[in-house]
Amino acid sequence: MSLHWIDYVVIAIYSAFVLGVGVALKRYMRTSTDFFLSGRRIPAWITGLAFISANLGALEVMGMAASGAKYGMLTAHFYWVGAIPAMIFVGLFMMPFYYGSRARSVPEYLRLRFDEKTRTLNAVTFAFMTILASGINMYAMALVFKLMLGWSMHATIILSAMVVLAYTALGGLTSSIYNEVLQFFLIVFGILPLAILSVSEAGGWSGMATRLPPGFVHTWKGLGSAQNNPMGIEWFGMLMGLGFVLSFGYWCTDFLVVQRAMAAKDMIAAQRTPLIGAIPKMFIPFLIIVPGMAALAIFPREAWLTDGAVNYNLALPLLLARYYPAGMLGVGLTALLASFMSGMAGNVTAFNTVWTYDLYQSHIRPNASDHHYLQMGRIATVVGILASIGAAYVAMSFENVMDYLQLIFSFVNAPLFATFLLGMFWKRATGHGAFIGLLGGTLGAALHHGLVLAANNTPGIKGGWITAVHHYPSDMAQNFWGAIFAWTTCFVLTIVISLVTRPRPESELHGLVYTLTDKPSYGHLALLRRPATLAVIVGIITLALNWIYR
Amino acid sequence: MSAESELDIRWPIGLLFSLMGGMVAIYGLLSSDRTFYRPLDTADTRMINLNLSWGLVMLAFGALMVLGAVRAGRKAARD
Numbered sequence: 001m002s003l004h005w006i007d008y009v010v011i012a013i014y015s016a017f018v019l020g021v022g023v024a025l026k027r028y029m030r031t032s033t034d035f036f037l038s039g040r041r042i043p044a045w046i047t048g049l050a051f052i053s054a055n056l057g058a059l060e061v062m063g064m065a066a067s068g069a070k071y072g073m074l075t076a077h078f079y080w081v082g083a084i085p086a087m088i089f090v091g092l093f094m095m096p097f098y099y100g101s102r103a104r105s106v107p108e109y110l111r112l113r114f115d116e117k118t119r120t121l122n123a124v125t126f127a128f129m130t131i132l133a134s135g136i137n138m139y140a141m142a143l144v145f146k147l148m149l150g151w152s153m154h155a156t157i158i159l160s161a162m163v164v165l166a167y168t169a170l171g172g173l174t175s176s177i178y179n180e181v182l183q184f185f186l187i188v189f190g191i192l193p194l195a196i197l198s199v200s201e202a203g204g205w206s207g208m209a210t211r212l213p214p215g216f217v218h219t220w221k222g223l224g225s226a227q228n229n230p231m232g233i234e235w236f237g238m239l240m241g242l243g244f245v246l247s248f249g250y251w252c253t254d255f256l257v258v259q260r261a262m263a264a265k266d267m268i269a270a271q272r273t274p275l276i277g278a279i280p281k282m283f284i285p286f287l288i289i290v291p292g293m294a295a296l297a298i299f300p301r302e303a304w305l306t307d308g309a310v311n312y313n314l315a316l317p318l319l320l321a322r323y324y325p326a327g328m329l330g331v332g333l334t335a336l337l338a339s340f341m342s343g344m345a346g347n348v349t350a351f352n353t354v355w356t357y358d359l360y361q362s363h364i365r366p367n368a369s370d371h372h373y374l375q376m377g378r379i380a381t382v383v384g385i386l387a388s389i390g391a392a393y394v395a396m397s398f399e400n401v402m403d404y405l406q407l408i409f410s411f412v413n414a415p416l417f418a419t420f421l422l423g424m425f426w427k428r429a430t431g432h433g434a435f436i437g438l439l440g441g442t443l444g445a446a447l448h449h450g451l452v453l454a455a456n457n458t459p460g461i462k463g464g465w466i467t468a469v470h471h472y473p474s475d476m477a478q479n480f481w482g483a484i485f486a487w488t489t490c491f492v493l494t495i496v497i498s499l500v501t502r503p504r505p506e507s508e509l510h511g512l513v514y515t516l517t518d519k520p521s522y523g524h525l526a527l528l529r530r531p532a533t534l535a536v537i538v539g540i541i542t543l544a545l546n547w548i549y550r
Numbered sequence: 551m552s553a554e555s556e557l558d559i560r561w562p563i564g565l566l567f568s569l570m571g572g573m574v575a576i577y578g579l580l581s582s583d584r585t586f587y588r589p590l591d592t593a594d595t596r597m598i599n600l601n602l603s604w605g606l607v608m609l610a611f612g613a614l615m616v617l618g619a620v621r622a623g624r625k626a627a628r629d
Contacts, residue, residue, distance in 0.1 A: 201587070325578075
């Protein structure tokens with residue numbers, strides 16, 4: 001694949017716009033709330049699109065197309081089971097506490113509800129994880145552009161980091177959110193022609209089905225037992241592991257996405273943020289998974305080989321090269337670059353908030369002026385980007401280190417939702433219970449990993465490093481069941497420890513726990529504008545999609 | 551739209567897509583690149599000018615966004 005001048009011009013125009021948005025927003029950044037929370041004045045349709053865009057990174061786009069080629073429609077479970085239900089839940093039931101408590105971050109909610117140690121544990125792991133994720137993204141993206149176009153990895157990393165640095169340091173969270181919305185439209189307009197052209201060439205839905213392996217166009221048909229589908233997972237592990245533990249753990253507690261809703265202009269807008277985001281989210285499988293499936297139907301096996309092995313990550317590059325002439329190719333690549341950069345910006349803006357409010361203000365320098373924290377936010381942005389670049393280079397040189405770190409963080413993340421669920425809906429849950437539950441859940445996840453192994457893997461980083469007492473049919477089954485295990489450990493431990501420790505008086509828990517919080521009133525809203533109505537509509541369409549593509 | 555004085559996001563989206571779409575469409579008019587395309591219900595294959603057609607789609611989307619921003623701006627000025 002090679003680029004013409006027109007492609008470079010399209011990419012250059014995009015970069016200029018991104019910087020221009022940062023410059024234009026700078027004059028609105030007067031207080032730390034402006035910088036870290038967009039002054040809480042963004043309308044719901046914008047925060048809603050940013051809510052899903054923050055998660056729609058370039059790696060996800062390429063990875064989901066690859067997964068479409070590898071597993072077919074089963075991949076849609078990551079949306080229709082693994083995202084939408086959690087998005088409905090966070091909007092309807094959790095946003096009243098996140099937004100209503102006026103917490104400025106997810107860790108800060110834990111401080112209000114439980115105690116300082118629980119907040120610090122969450123803040124430290126989140127800060128590390130975000131930088132790590134940002135660095136890995138940067139490395140992977142630079143690698144993609146090197147393989148596709150022969151770009152220098154150093155140049156890709158440094159240049160994109162500079163652009164992101166400029167616009168996040170200037171415009172803070174608003175800049176990040178605006179660019180996420182821009183990226184959302186770029187992805188749609190940059191990828192949609194690929195979806196249309198590839199599916200029609202593959203013979204439409206039915207024509208494609210005849211050319212693909214059996215069961216490829218179904219989501220539920222093979223889930224009766226793990227042997228009947230290529231993911232090697234059965235319906236219970238899918239629903240509980242992906243649909244409940246992993247999905248709720250991400251969409252309901254990860255500050256990267258929740259921060260978008262916290263920036264909304266009022267409670268109703270905050271509640272509607274994930275619900276509005278859910279509408280386009282439901283249809284993203286048609287944009288990125290289905291073209292991956294079409295690619296498998298169109299290209300012969302030889303086209304997929306890298307060093308003699310089938311490489312499904314080629315799905316998107318193959319389609320780009322087949323259908324896009326110079327011009328549209330620039331648009332498609334700009335969409336990938338944009339989602340890569342806005343993903344980085346999302347990580348960095350979440351990092352600078354958690355660092356400034358949850359670590360710096362609470363442990364290093366409390367009671368400074370607001371201006372001081374605004375300055376600290378800008379410094380944290382620079383440091384966060386430099387640290388991400390560092391993480392990218394570590395990933396480039398020691399791939400194993402990154403694998404281990406990601407594994408450890410997956411242990412940390414798995415139990416999180418149990419803590420939030422108990423914190424929000426059980427007033428008896430205590431700080432000691434939450435803290436020990438989280439540590440215990442993480443330990444439980446690590447133990448599970450050390451004791452099990454998936455088929456065809458050798459003991460080590462893939463599991464079974466203590467001794468393999470149980471074997472799973474696939475990596476995915478191992479991941480999903482590991483998450484279920486960690487969640488249950490945390491849930492039970494938190495309850496047991498809470499029952500033997502002293503609860504906080506109810507008077508301190510108003511606005512933080514379901515039974516002690518006044519419900520937002522919707523009486524003044526037309527029926528169609530109420531969050532619950534939107535949730536019902538989203539729920540029905542999701543069920544219908546699951547049914548149609550069963 | 552958001553707080554009265556804040557930058558309306560429809561401006562950057564609209565201008566970027568108008569500019570990008572317009573450029574790609576003009577490039578499509580002038581270049582000879584054609585994309586292979588087989589309509590669903592027919593056996594014959596066609597070549598389409600993707601740059602021109604999709605460039606116009608993006609231009610139209612951009613123009614709509616700009617229109618929305620202009621209207622919102624007028625409304626805000628009136629209130």
